[in-house]
Amino acid sequence: AQSVTQPDIHITVSEGASLELRCNYSYGATPYLFWYVQSPGQGLQLLLKYFSGDTLVQGIKGFEAEFKRSQSSFNLRKPSVHWSDAAEYFCAVGAGGYQKVTFGTGTKLQVIP
Amino acid sequence: GAVVSQHPSRVICKSGTSVKIECRSLDFQATTMFWYRQFPKKSLMLMATSNEGSKATYEQGVEKDKFLINHASLTLSTLTVTSAHPEDSSFYICSAGDGQGEQYFGPGTRLTVT
Numbered sequence: 001a002q003s004v005t006q007p008d009i010h011i012t013v014s015e016g017a018s019l020e021l022r023c024n025y026s027y028g029a030t031p032y033l034f035w036y037v038q039s040p041g042q043g044l045q046l047l048l049k050y051f052s053g054d055t056l057v058q059g060i061k062g063f064e065a066e067f068k069r070s071q072s073s074f075n076l077r078k079p080s081v082h083w084s085d086a087a088e089y090f091c092a093v094g095a096g097g098y099q100k101v102t103f104g105t106g107t108k109l110q111v112i113p
Numbered sequence: 114g115a116v117v118s119q120h121p122s123r124v125i126c127k128s129g130t131s132v133k134i135e136c137r138s139l140d141f142q143a144t145t146m147f148w149y150r151q152f153p154k155k156s157l158m159l160m161a162t163s164n165e166g167s168k169a170t171y172e173q174g175v176e177k178d179k180f181l182i183n184h185a186s187l188t189l190s191t192l193t194v195t196s197a198h199p200e201d202s203s204f205y206i207c208s209a210g211d212g213q214g215e216q217y218f219g220p221g222t223r224l225t226v227t
Contacts, residue, residue, distance in 0.1 A: 036218075041221070041223070042220055042221065043117075043119075043206055043218045043219050043220040043221045044157075044206065044208075044218040045218070046216075046217075046218075090156065090157070100159070101147075101159065101216075102159075103156040103157045103158075104156060105155065105156045106155075106156055
């Protein structure tokens with residue numbers, strides 16, 4: 001069965017600092033990988049996704065993620081964090097396209113001035 | 114981009130009553146809709162997958178008689194929580210697939226059962 005691990009429950013960074021959120025997945029075949037962001041009380045917004053091709057994926061709001069098959073990882077990065085980036089971030093893996101998407105437990109990002 | 118709405122955004126109901134949550138795709142036809150449940154400080158759990166005009170497929174451990182899902186049209190799916198209890202209190206999120214490989218999430222519905 002597919003699974004996702006986000007080892008960091010809570011991360012605090014200073015505004016303007018770089019950010020990396022970790023995500024490790026378990027899946028038998030080539031995974032479909034996603035990063036979503038959720039603001040308090042809100043639904044999910046897709047930041048980026050990887051289906052195939054270039055392993056470095058660019059997303060919205062200046063985020064990017066790199067798929068590393070050898071490490072079973074899909075870490076999310078941003079070079080300079082803004083206060084508005086404070087939210088909860090979910091990594092997810094799918095069996096095929098958007099079918100059977102399994103979410104990680106999320107990483108809550110706090111941004112301090 | 115495509116928009117998915119949910120109604121209501123918040124609902125409080127008494128224990129034993131039923132609550133219906135609507136999920137609509139506003140500007141596209143959703144061949145498949147998904148219903149998720151999110152517990153406080155927890156991740157999203159897929160409850161069921163519904164395809165228009167057919168019965169929903171429930172995930173293991175989800176009571177289909179308690180969580181009734183209807184996908185009567187290509188733009189509307191409903192989740193009815195029957196005989197709600199306090200432990201059903203949660204954040205319910207739907208998503209809709211456009212058949213082109215994209216999936217869009219609704220804003221969620223906060224259900225509180227007193």
